[in-house]
Amino acid sequence: xxxxxxxxxxxxxxxxxxxxxxxxxxxxxxxxxxxxxxxxxxxxxxxxxxxxxxxxxxxxxxxxxxxxxxxxxxxxxxxxxxxxxxxxxxxxxxxxxxxxxxxxxxxxxxxxxxxxxxxxxxxxxxxxxxxxxxxxxxxxxxxxxxxxxxxxxxxxxxxxxxxxxxxxxxxxxxxxxxxxxxxxxxxxxxxxxxxxxxxxxxxxxxxxxxxxxxxxxxxxxxxxxxxxxxxxxxxxxxxxxxxxxxxxxxxxxxxxxxxxxxxxxxxxxxxxxxxxxxxxxxxxxxxxxxxxxxxxxxxxxxxxxxxxxxxxxxxxxxxxxxxxxxxxxxxxxxxxxxxxxxxxxxxxxxxxxxxxxxxxxxxxxxxxx
Amino acid sequence: xxxxxxxxxxxxxxxxxxxxxxxxxxxxxxxxxxxxxxxxxxxxxxxxxxxxxxxxxxxxxxxxxxxxxxxxxxxxxxxxxxxxxxxxxxxxxxxxxxxxxxxxxxxxxxxxxxxxxxxxxxxxxxxxxxxxxxxxxxxxxxxxxxxxxxx
Amino acid sequence: xxxxxxxxxxxxxxxxxxxxxxxxxxxxxxxxxxxxxxxxxxxxxxxxxxxxxxxxxxxxxxxxxxxxxxxxxxxxxxxxxxxxxxxxxxxxxxxxxxxxxxxxxxxxxxxxxxxxxxxxxxxxxxxxxxxxxxxxxxxxxxxxxxxxxxxxxxxxxxxxxxxxxxxxxxxxxxxxxxxxxxxxxxxxxxxxxxxxx
Numbered sequence: 001x002x003x004x005x006x007x008x009x010x011x012x013x014x015x016x017x018x019x020x021x022x023x024x025x026x027x028x029x030x031x032x033x034x035x036x037x038x039x040x041x042x043x044x045x046x047x048x049x050x051x052x053x054x055x056x057x058x059x060x061x062x063x064x065x066x067x068x069x070x071x072x073x074x075x076x077x078x079x080x081x082x083x084x085x086x087x088x089x090x091x092x093x094x095x096x097x098x099x100x101x102x103x104x105x106x107x108x109x110x111x112x113x114x115x116x117x118x119x120x121x122x123x124x125x126x127x128x129x130x131x132x133x134x135x136x137x138x139x140x141x142x143x144x145x146x147x148x149x150x151x152x153x154x155x156x157x158x159x160x161x162x163x164x165x166x167x168x169x170x171x172x173x174x175x176x177x178x179x180x181x182x183x184x185x186x187x188x189x190x191x192x193x194x195x196x197x198x199x200x201x202x203x204x205x206x207x208x209x210x211x212x213x214x215x216x217x218x219x220x221x222x223x224x225x226x227x228x229x230x231x232x233x234x235x236x237x238x239x240x241x242x243x244x245x246x247x248x249x250x251x252x253x254x255x256x257x258x259x260x261x262x263x264x265x266x267x268x269x270x271x272x273x274x275x276x277x278x279x280x281x282x283x284x285x286x287x288x289x290x291x292x293x294x295x296x297x298x299x300x301x302x303x304x305x306x307x308x309x310x311x312x313x314x315x316x317x318x319x320x321x322x323x324x325x326x327x328x329x330x331x332x333x334x335x336x337x338x339x340x341x342x343x344x345x346x347x348x349x350x351x352x353x354x355x356x357x358x359x360x361x362x363x364x365x366x367x368x369x
Numbered sequence: 370x371x372x373x374x375x376x377x378x379x380x381x382x383x384x385x386x387x388x389x390x391x392x393x394x395x396x397x398x399x400x401x402x403x404x405x406x407x408x409x410x411x412x413x414x415x416x417x418x419x420x421x422x423x424x425x426x427x428x429x430x431x432x433x434x435x436x437x438x439x440x441x442x443x444x445x446x447x448x449x450x451x452x453x454x455x456x457x458x459x460x461x462x463x464x465x466x467x468x469x470x471x472x473x474x475x476x477x478x479x480x481x482x483x484x485x486x487x488x489x490x491x492x493x494x495x496x497x498x499x500x501x502x503x504x505x506x507x508x509x510x511x512x513x514x515x516x517x518x519x520x
Numbered sequence: 521x522x523x524x525x526x527x528x529x530x531x532x533x534x535x536x537x538x539x540x541x542x543x544x545x546x547x548x549x550x551x552x553x554x555x556x557x558x559x560x561x562x563x564x565x566x567x568x569x570x571x572x573x574x575x576x577x578x579x580x581x582x583x584x585x586x587x588x589x590x591x592x593x594x595x596x597x598x599x600x601x602x603x604x605x606x607x608x609x610x611x612x613x614x615x616x617x618x619x620x621x622x623x624x625x626x627x628x629x630x631x632x633x634x635x636x637x638x639x640x641x642x643x644x645x646x647x648x649x650x651x652x653x654x655x656x657x658x659x660x661x662x663x664x665x666x667x668x669x670x671x672x673x674x675x676x677x678x679x680x681x682x683x684x685x686x687x688x689x690x691x692x693x694x695x696x697x698x699x700x701x702x703x704x705x706x707x708x709x710x711x712x713x714x715x716x717x
Contacts, residue, residue, distance in 0.1 A: 006592055013582065013599055017606035021613075028613045073388065073459035073467070087621050094466060112620075175386025181456075202454040203472065204506065206390045275439065303439055317437060342453035343469060344434055374628050 037118040038062070043126070047113065053079075054108040063128040064121065065227045066166065069180040070109040076182075077108040082118040085111055128225060131155050133195065135219045141281035144201040145246055146212060147186070149194060150221060156192040157226060159185065161257040162250045162366070165195060165225030169207045172214055181207035184340070184366060185226070186249040188256050195223055200246040230340075230366040232258070237334035237362070238267040242322060242349050244274055247340035248282065250366055254338075255289065255296070264293050269330065272300045273318025273345075277311060299325065319348045326356040337363035375462065376401055382461035393461060393493075395504030408500045411511040423495035425517045426486050430473045446519055448476045458489050462497055477519030484513050522650050523717050527658035530651075533714035534662030540638050541670040542700075542707040547638030550629045551667075552696055555675040560625045564633075565671050567626070569664030571611060571633055572642055575604050576660025579643040580653055600643045601634075608634045638667060649717040659716075674699065 031049025036056070038045070045060050054070045054077050057063070068074035075095030081104055088096065092107045133150040141147050162184070169179040187196035201212045215221070232239060232254050241251050251270060258264065274280050279302075286298045301321040305311035314321045326335075337353045339346045346365055353363055372380075380401045385392035397404055412419065433441060433449030440450040454470040468489040476483040490507050493499040501508040525533075540546050547568070554564050579600050587593055612630050616623045623630065633639065642663045646656045677699055686695050 005590055006595060009586060009590060009592055010595060010598060010602070013586070014602050017602060021606055021609050024610045025613055028617045067456065068459075071387070071459075074457070075467075086619070089620065090624060091463070114617075171386070173385070173390075174392070175390065176384075177386055179386065200454075202470065204389045204391050205454065206386060209390045317439070319437065342438075342455060344437060344451075344453050344471075348437055 031112075031114045034113055035116045036113070037116070039120055039123065040118075042123075049113045049115070051113060052109050053081075053106075053111045053113055053117070053119075056113050057108065058130075061129070062121075062125065063130065063166075063224050064108045064125060065182070066109060066180055067182045069178060072107065072109055075107065078105050079108050080104050080120040081106045081111065082120065083116065085114075085117070124229075125227075127158060128227060129155070129157070131157065131195070131223045131225075133221050133223055135215060135217050135221060136194070138215065138217055141198070142245075142279055144212075145281065146199050146201075147196065148199055148211065148215070149187070149196045150223060152193055152195060152223070154193075157195060158192065159189055159226035160231045161185075161189050161253040162228065162231035163226035164228045164230075164250075164366075165197070165223045166227065167197070167207060167211075168222035168224065169210050172210055175206065179206050180224070181205075182227070184228075184230075184249040184253070186252040188253060188260065190257070190260055195225070198246040198249040198252075228366070230364065232338070233336055233364070235334070235336070236266055237336045238269065238330065239338055240269050240271070240322075240326070240330070240335055240353070240358075241338040241340075242271045242273070242318065242345075243340040244272060244318065244345070245279070245341075247366075248272065250340055251338070252282070259289065259293055259296075264295055266295060267330075267333075268293075268296045269325070270296070270298050271318055271322050271325070272298070273321070274300070274302055275304050276302060276306060318345075319352050322349065323352045323356065326352070332357065335362070338365070339363065340366040372400070372402070379462045382459075382463070388458055388461055391506060393499075393501045393505055393507075395502030395508060397502030397504060399502075401499070404502055405497070405499050408511060409498050412498075412514075415511055415515075417511060417514055419495060419498055422514055422517060423491060426475075426491055426494075429475055429517070430471070430486065430488070430491070433473050433475070434471070442478070446478060447516075448478055450474045460489065460492060460496075465496065466492070468492055475516060477516045479519050480516070482513060482516045482519070484509065484516050522652045522655065523715075525655065525715060525717075527654045529714055530655055530716060531658040531662040531665075533716045534659050535666040535669065536707070537710040537712070537714045538716050539666040539670060539707055540642065540663040541667050542704045543711065544641065545704070546641040547636050547667055548700075550632055550636060551671055551674065552693065552700070554626070554629055555671050555678055555696070557625070558672070558675045558679065560622075561671045561675040562668075563619075563622045564626055564629060565664075565668030567611060567615065567630065568633060568636065568638070568667050569661070571604070571607055572639055572660045572664035572667070573657065575600075575607050575639060576642055576646060576656050576663075577653070578603050578607070580646060580651070580656040583647055584653075596644075596647060597640075600640055604639050604643075605634045638663065670703070673703065677703075 034047060034049045036045040036047060047056050047060060052070060054064055054066060064079055065076045067076045072091045088101055089110055091110050095107060096105060131152040133152040136151040137149040139147040164182050164184045166180045166182050171177060183197040183199060185195055186198050187194050199208055199211045202208045230250055243251055280300055290296055290298045299314060301314040301316060301318050302311055303317050305315055335358050337358055339349050350363060354360060382388055383393040429443060429447055429449055430451060432443045433451040435441060436451060438452055440448055442448055451471060451473045456470055457467040458470055460466050471488045473486045474483060475486060485507060487507055490509055494509055541551055550564060554560050582599060587596055608631060642660050646659060651659060681695060
């Protein structure tokens with residue numbers, strides 16, 4: 001029996017310490033109940049600590065924008081935390097400017113809720129809801145852009161034209177985690193029970209691959225919104241809008257909204273750039289709108305029209321067409337620029353605008369890139 | 370060999386669905402460090418230096434961006450088309466920056482060989498000597514990098 | 521038989537004349553790597569001191585009341601390591617809770633304290649030299665403080681060297697090891713002043 005003494009001793013010492021570690025772990029990782037005070041008592045939440053601020057808030061129905069689903073890879077979940085939660089983590093620093101850091105701006109997905117917190121978020125976020133919808137219709141607009149219409153049933157969504165929503169992408173294929181990606185709404189604010197998006201397939205993209213290969217009519221989808229502050233101004237300046245491909249989405253919403261509300265006194269120009277005929281869509285709809293709305297001018301332009309000569313519209317790079325129109329047709333009145341597209345295209349158009357005398361602070365872009 | 374936390378967290382980020390739909394490791398059976406070592410050897414054998422290759426590819430991409438999404442001929446040697454999507458991708462090696470979703474298809478006019486380079490894959494090549502696993506659509510195969518020397 | 525040395529002498533001896541790092545060359549790996557940054561060095565020094573003192577004391581108790589009576593002295597290596605590992609695990613959780621920044625700064629070196637030879641070394645010294653409980657406590661505490669002082673000194677020197685014209689081949693580990701060598705030589709001057717066993 002003597003030979004048992006050694007193993008038993010080691011086992012009990014190891015076991016004893018393992019028990020100690022479990023007890024400490026439970027104690028140390030149990031942050032108890034905490035209170036989150038939002039916008040100086042506008043809303044108070046009693047929650048259990050331990051999770052990230054982003055997750056904790058969303059489980060209580062407060063949604064802070066996140067283009068990456070809380071992974072720390074997009075920087076969209078900025079909020080101001082008044083309480084001291086320690087120095088900025090290395091995971092937050094790449095997304096914050098020095099001013100923001102000095103102003104106590106943190107990334108909600110990186111801050112763990114450990115004690116009572118007071119934070120400030122834009123009031124509009126109280127309007128954000130999570131919707132469980134059903135895909136009502138999917139239309140192929142071009143070879144790589146789909147129009148997706150979602151019915152949110154009994155719920156209603158209240159937004160200003162130009163806003164965006166976050167589409168929740170469930171695990172699929174080899175992908176094991178839930179993801180979220182942002183898309184502008186192309187539907188009109190007057191249609192409160194539907195959400196429509198224009199989604200272009202991006203090679204290797206997590207959400208767009210799912211939408212283009214797996215999403216079917218009748219499927220259930222989760223959508224969170226509305227977010228964003230891209231919208232038309234309240235002035236009377238001429239609106240010069242430029243977008244190509246799925247960038248059309250916020251403009252579709254804004255243009256039809258204006259027309260519906262009889263907001264038709266302003267001069268509105270919409271420049272739609274594409275490469276070939278097969279990259280264009282909504283041509284007839286926008287031409288019809290142009291017929292009905294005398295102040296609205298639709299200018300599609302192809303940079304590589306096919307050689308049959310069927311294309312009667314403008315040709316050339318959209319920036320060249322824009323430049324020509326600014327100089328020869330639109331002229332020197334009060335103008336505002338509205339851009340939706342890739343950073344390269346936005347830069348190029350910005351240059352055209354400023355060379356034609358437009359003020360940089362009168363140029364607006366859809367900025368969730 | 371024991372993995373450092375940096376390599377471990379990078380590997381976790383390279384799995385499909387975390388940053389990109391396909392992930393960065395392709396069908397390679399090797400671990401991340403082994404992939405990097407193997408590719409470093411291949412580059413050495415082909416007498417290619419990471420920084421030199423990265424500089425040339427960066428130059429070609431910058432010139433290609435002037436096409437605003439259309440194919441454009443550069444220096445009479447390459448045909449380049451640079452496409453951009455909205456948003457940014459983080460480098461899987463944590464805290465190493467965000468990269469625009471820019472993808473460039475570079476074709477050598479003479480040999481008709483093509484490679485696909487993204488801003489992120491360029492950073493991975495230059496900074497981390499990581500060319501992505503075999504089988505990944507965005508892998509920068511060392512033998513194909515010869516396209517940059519095309520005349 | 522326990523040596524007849526006053527605990528306070530042991531404290532001073534373990535910090536200066538018999539420095540665990542510079543005289544006994546134990547605990548080098550984290551010493552060389554973390555000393556690049558002063559704040560992390562400070563944090564790690566504190567952590568190592570804490571682990572050393574606690575494990576020294578626990579190991580003495582386990583040695584005297586479990587291993588010796590049960591005639592299991594040959595198990596001391598395994599048992600000491602188990603105690604050290606558990607202590608470091610608990611310390612990791614506490615540091616993560618109190619200061620996530622320090623936790624991230626220390627990175628892999630926090631769990632690496634477990635295999636830091638200085639920790640096991642001090643426990644084994646305690647066993648070989650037959651220290652009493654009080655002597656063990658002061659010796660472990662002193663060894664920790666000595667390790668902390670050495671890593672702070674090295675990180676201060678490295679800060680100065682950072683601006684010096686070090687030849688390219690020696691930059692980094694090369695010049696660090698040479699510096700440690702010089703520090704050790706300086707501390708040899710103390711040797712023999714105070715006895716430890």
